[in-house]
Structures are given as C-alpha cells and as structure tokens.
Amino acid sequence: NAGVTQTPKFQVLKTGQSMTLQCAQDMNHEYMSWYRQDPGMGLRLIHYSVGAGITDQGEVPNGYNVSRSTTEDFPLRLLSAAPSQTSVYFCASSYGGGGEKLFFGSGTQLSVL
Amino acid sequence: DAKTTQPNSMESNEEEPVHLPCNHSTISGTDYIHWYRQLPSQGPEYVIHGLTSNVNNRMASLAIAEDRKSSTLILHRATLRDAAVYYCILRDSFYNQGGKLIFGQGTELSVKP
Numbered sequence: 001n002a003g004v005t006q007t008p009k010f011q012v013l014k015t016g017q018s019m020t021l022q023c024a025q026d027m028n029h030e031y032m033s034w035y036r037q038d039p040g041m042g043l044r045l046i047h048y049s050v051g052a053g054i055t056d057q058g059e060v061p062n063g064y065n066v067s068r069s070t071t072e073d074f075p076l077r078l079l080s081a082a083p084s085q086t087s088v089y090f091c092a093s094s095y096g097g098g099g100e101k102l103f104f105g106s107g108t109q110l111s112v113l
Numbered sequence: 114d115a116k117t118t119q120p121n122s123m124e125s126n127e128e129e130p131v132h133l134p135c136n137h138s139t140i141s142g143t144d145y146i147h148w149y150r151q152l153p154s155q156g157p158e159y160v161i162h163g164l165t166s167n168v169n170n171r172m173a174s175l176a177i178a179e180d181r182k183s184s185t186l187i188l189h190r191a192t193l194r195d196a197a198v199y200y201c202i203l204r205d206s207f208y209n210q211g212g213k214l215i216f217g218q219g220t221e222l223s224v225k226p
Contacts, residue, residue: 031212042219048212090156097211099145104156
C-alpha cells in the first residue's frame with residue numbers, strides 16, 4: 001500500500017502566488033487533515049475532514065482553503081502565498097476518530113519568498 | 114479542546130528504560146490517549162494509544178492513571194533510533210470532534226550511547 005502520499009515534496013513560491021498541495025490516501029479512510037509545522041514547533045491543525053463533502057477549520061485556517069470531493073483526496077489550496085506560510089505541511093488520515101490511529105504523509109517543504 | 118502538557122526534553126542512556134510523562138487534566142470520558150513520535154525530517158508515526166487500561170505493543174507500553182488525568186509512555190530499552198520528539202494527544206470519539214487533533218510541543222528525547 002502507498003499509504004498517504006503528498007506532492008510535491010518541495011516547493012518555492014513568490015509572495016502572492018497560488019498553489020495546491022496534494023494529499024491522497026489509498027486506505028479508504030474517512031478522516032483526513034492538514035497540519036503545518038514551523039521550525040522547532042509542534043504541528044498545528046489547518047483544516048480537517050470527516051468524510052467526502054465535509055470539512056471544518058482547525059487552529060490556523062486563515063489563508064488556506066480545502067475541499068473533499070472524494071474519499072481519497074484532500075487538497076490544500078494557498079490562495080495568495082505569504083512569507084508567513086513558509087513551513088512544512090503534513091497530511092494525515094485515519095479510518096475514524098477516537099481509537100483509530102493516524103497515518104501521516106512525508107510532508108511538503110514550502111518556502112514563500 | 115482538551116490539552117496535554119509534556120516536558121520539553123528528556124535524556125536517556127541507551128538500553129535503559131524511558132518514562133515519558135503526559136498530563137491531561139481536562140480529559141473527557143470520550144477521549145482516547147494517543148502517542149506519536151517524529152524522527153528528524155520525517156512525518157509523525159503512531160506509537161500507541163489507549164482509553165482506560167494499560168496497553169502494550171511491540172514498540173512501547175502505555176500506563177494510564179486511574180483518574181485518566183495523566184499517562185506515561187514507556188520505552189523498555191531505549192535505542193539510538195528512539196531519539197525523536199514524542200507527542201501525547203487526545204482524540205475524541207465523537208464524530209466531528211475526532212478529526213480535530215491538537216498537538217502540543219512534545220518531548221524531545223535524546224538517547225546517549
């Protein structure tokens with residue numbers, strides 16, 4: 001199984017550009033989420049989804065959009081990139097909540113100049 | 114959202130047991146206690162989880178206090194490969210809340226040869 005796949009692994013943007021970070025899972029997981037991790041910090045939740053067509057905001061949603069049209073995919077869109085969005089982004093999925101364990105992707109390193 | 118508190122860092126000697134504490138005094142009855150670890154330059158990986166009873170798996174043991182307001186992750190024989198940041202998080206069983214996970218700073222474990 002591929003698990004959770006994130007693309008690209010690295011990306012450099014100029015301020016004001018837009019882009020989409022891709023996240024796909026092949027485990028038929030209902031729950032998916034996006035986190036950002038700044039240097040020396042823990043993970044902070046951006047957006048999450050508990051099923052296709054259902055999304056909700058996390059701790060730091062400003063500047064990011066998500067949609068969940070299929071169970072497999074959960075893309076994260078940066079509408080107008082800012083230097084403050086320079087970070088490592090992780091996608092995670094799980095079968096459900098509570099006692100279900102999370103599976104993480106390997107991350108996308110994003111730099112905004 | 115229930116929060117967790119962990120020491121910022123801990124040190125251990127190789128092949129000795131390590132006890133990583135976590136306080137979660139506002140835990141609710143529907144929260145599971147999860148532990149993840151993050152090796153340098155990687156995404157977090159699942160270690161163990163539990164609800165009320167102590168749990169063992171091939172990686173570690175989880176000891177949960179009787180009042181559930183604290184827990185301890187036990188690595189029975191630390192190896193150099195166990196050097197990582199360890200996160201203790203609470204995961205709700207309720208449908209939508211189960212997707213909303215709050216990571217703290219974690220405990221950075223260093224292992225000396």
